[in-house]
Amino acid sequence: MAVLLIPTSALADSQRVLGLQVDHAPAPLPVANWTKSFWVNSPGANPLAGEGSEGLLTDEADVCIIGSGLTGVSAAYHLGKELEESDGSEKLKVVILDARDFCTGATGRNGGHLSPVAFAHFNSASQRFGTDEALRWLALERHTVSSIVQIIQAHGLEEAVDLVNNGRIELLVTPEELVEAKADFEAAKTAGVCLDDVTWLKENETFGSSYPGYSHTGYNLWPLKFVTKLYKLAAASPALNLTLHTRTPVIAINPSDGSSESSTTHLWTLTTSRGSIFCTRIIHSTNAYVSHLLPHMRGPTGVVPVRGQVMALRAAAPVESISRHAWTGNEGFEYWFPRPLEKGQEHPLVILGGGREATMPDYEFYVADDSEINAKAGSALRKFLPALFPGKYEEGREPEMEWTGIMGYTVTGDPLVGPVVDPNNSTNVYDGHFVSAGYSGHGMPRAFACAEAVAQMVAAEILGKSWSPPEWLPQHYLTQAV
Ligand SMILES: Cc1cc2nc3c(=O)[nH]c(=O)nc-3n(C[C@H](O)[C@H](O)[C@H](O)COP(=O)(O)OP(=O)(O)OC[C@H]3O[C@@H](n4cnc5c(N)ncnc54)[C@H](O)[C@@H]3O)c2cc1C
Known part of the structure; x- marks a missing residue:
């Protein structure tokens, strides 16, 4: 026994x-x-480890994605997909920044499971959020897992990502x-x-x-290997001009001061350890570290x-x-x-x-x-x-x-997805900032699709269209009611 x-x-x-x-x-x-993980530190596992960590830093971008884990790379991949379907002729300039080597946060250090919840805790989720929301919660996880498996199979990557x-x-x-x-x-x-x-x-x-x-x-x-392949698919998107800067922590974000042309056309200035980047929109894909740049998201309310x-x-x-x-x-x-x-x-x-x-x-x-x-x-x-x-x-x-x-x-166990909103500040101090974070240790079947939703929101703004939530997205994940 x-x-x-x-x-x-x-x-x-x-x-x-x-x-x-x-x-x-x-x-x-x-x-x-960081401690060495099997996924990151096995020989040859991380070919993008130091990508873009030396040389010139990109000086301006349409969208800056902070964090190169599953959320950040999925956001880039889905921005490409969303914009490929539009007839815009200019490529969107997107930069992914990471404080460390590529994908060495939670995604490079987790348990490697990609399993949707089957039905566990369905009753308590229904009681807290309603049955429709509980159904959407399961639907999002099934959508994530089937999308990831479909990408792997469509590109013949089964062996490459184990x-x-x-x-x-x-x-x-x-x-x-x-x-x-x-x-x-x-x-x-x-x-x-x-x-x-x-x-x-x-x-x-x-x-x-x-x-x-x-x-x-x-x-x-092998999560890191999947995210590496996903990055390559995103970089090949005809709708994106995608750059990756690893080993480049974002230290602060401030409104641009209007002292130069780039500063006038881009609302935000990101300060990194290697210089500044002017940017119009920002996706915070920093998960556990999100409150470093968004301090109101610290503690049990964040x-x-x-x-x-x-x-x-x-x-x-x-x-x-x-x-x-x-x-x-x-x-x-x-x-x-x-x-x-x-x-x-x-x-x-x-x-x-x-x-x-x-x-x-x-x-x-x-x-x-x-x-x-x-x-x-x-x-x-x-x-x-x-x-x-x-x-x-x-x-x-x-x-x-x-x-x-x-x-x-998060206290609910569910992520926070959507425009950044500070409930204690009624002026729109985070115009153009989006977030997807707080998967509460259960991110593999959620981060990919939550980032897809955020990419849809950003693409809708860029294209001047309205956004409505996909049927699989639980609305209580949203930072702002729609
Ligand atoms: C030990 C462990 C075991 C887990 N096991 C599982 C599991 O088996 N199944 C499952 O579903 N989930 C699991 N999870 C959870 C899952 O791994 C995460 O939810 C998911 O990987 C989150 O992805 P992410 O891209 O949002 O965050 P991360 O992968 O953490 O990526 C965030 C990135 O942001 C970067 N960053 C942070 N701040 C800054 C800054 N200021 N400037 C620049 N870059 C910055 C970080 O360096 C990091 O690379 C586990 C997590 C851990 C840690």
């Missing part, structure tokens, strides 16, 4: 701590000496979780969600874990930086006996999947994340430094799989790599 060595009721307490109204300073800039379609298992480790999951399943089904991909699993059907659960659609992939931890651990059994699925368990804190076997490997490398419940009472909230790992989270993660799957992982075995990354949490 598997015994979990970590608390199994920490989720509610962590939500309570997140909501505490304590004033905190805005997020710092990302640190320069796309694996083996489904996902959600373990239900307490009797209460099982009851809640069954009720959520029934409610989602009654509301019209197609759940044909869901299979309920008994205690003896979860590859030796001895907990019940269910399986559903789910993928895993986006809270939260440190997460991940390791690459060698299993002690063949992949068939540990199952190829991606998994999550223990109220959503732990998540893991076996990497495809590489030549000469007998047992797979498993990417395992979580352990934050072992860091209570602070849960790594307001920690924005991913240059260090948390010993308590690391200890919980080391014990997790050997305890859950007796005999399939070696107790005491050290991971081959261990790293941290910074997630952006």
Whole structure:
């Protein structure tokens, strides 16, 4: 019988701590000496690492995108798509800026899962936001995942980005979780969600874990490699003139002072470590760090930086006996999947994340430094799989790599998408600024589509058209009612 060595009721307490109204300073800039992640630091994984970090800095742009993770690159990709469909003859000048190497924020440091929520928490989402919104929430995740998979398949990138379609298992480790999951399943089904991909699993059907659960659609992939390919697709768009400047932190944004022609035609001046860029519109794709440049978005009413931890651990059994699925368990804190076997490997490398419940009472909230790992989270993660799957992982075995990354949490658990609005300032001080941030540790099935919505808004403004939300976008994600 598997015994979990970590608390199994920490989720509610962590939500309570997140909501505490304590004033905190805005997020710092990302640190320069980040822990090495499997995705970023494997040889050859990041060909764009230092792209545009030397030489001349672009001096003006129509749109500046701050952040080169999944959100920022998806925004550029979708701007290209939106404008390709218009008959504008001038290319839109777009610049992506990143403080660090290309895509070395959360997207380059996460657990590698690309799984839409099947139905979990459907009842609580319906109660909080209404059934239509709960349906849109599931629809956005399905839209994201099917769009990403479609891009990968259309360009034959399956091997290049290690796309694996083996489904996902959600373990239900307490009797209460099982009851809640069954009720959520029934409610989602009654509301019209197609759940044909869901299979309920008994205690003896979860590859030796001895907990019940269910399986559903789910993928895993190499996120940095996908974002690199997406950047190349965006750069090839005939509608864009796209430039990337890595290792170029944006330090401040101010209204242009009108002292030069560029300054007169571009509303904003971005100050970077390498000089200034005049810009008309800005997309903030800085997720956990968003409050550095938008200080009103700090604290529990905005986006809270939260440190997460991940390791690459060698299993002690063949992949068939540990199952190829991606998994999550223990109220959503732990998540893991076996990497495809590489030549000469007998047992797979498993990417395992979580352990934050072992860091209570602070849960790594307001920690924005991913240059260090948390010993308590690391200890919980080391014990997790050997305890859950007796005999399939070696107790005491050290991971081959261990790293941290910074997630952006909101109190609702949902991202903030749309024009930047400061509720405490009635004058339009952020004219031309847009944001998509705060995916609360569940960004792979959301960031791509949220950035698509923001790109639609920006393109509509440029083309002088009105924007209405796509049917898959939950309206409570929006920063401004439409
Ligand atoms: C440890 C961990 C595990 C996770 N596991 C999963 C998972 O398995 N499944 C899942 O769905 N989600 C997971 N997530 C969440 C997911 O990775 C994120 O939600 C998603 O990658 C966010 O993408 P992003 O582009 O918005 O942010 P990021 O990828 O963080 O990109 C933001 C970028 O902005 C840059 N930046 C910040 N400030 C500035 C500035 N002032 N100037 C210039 N550049 C700046 C940063 O350097 C960074 O590159 C995990 C996250 C972490 C950290």
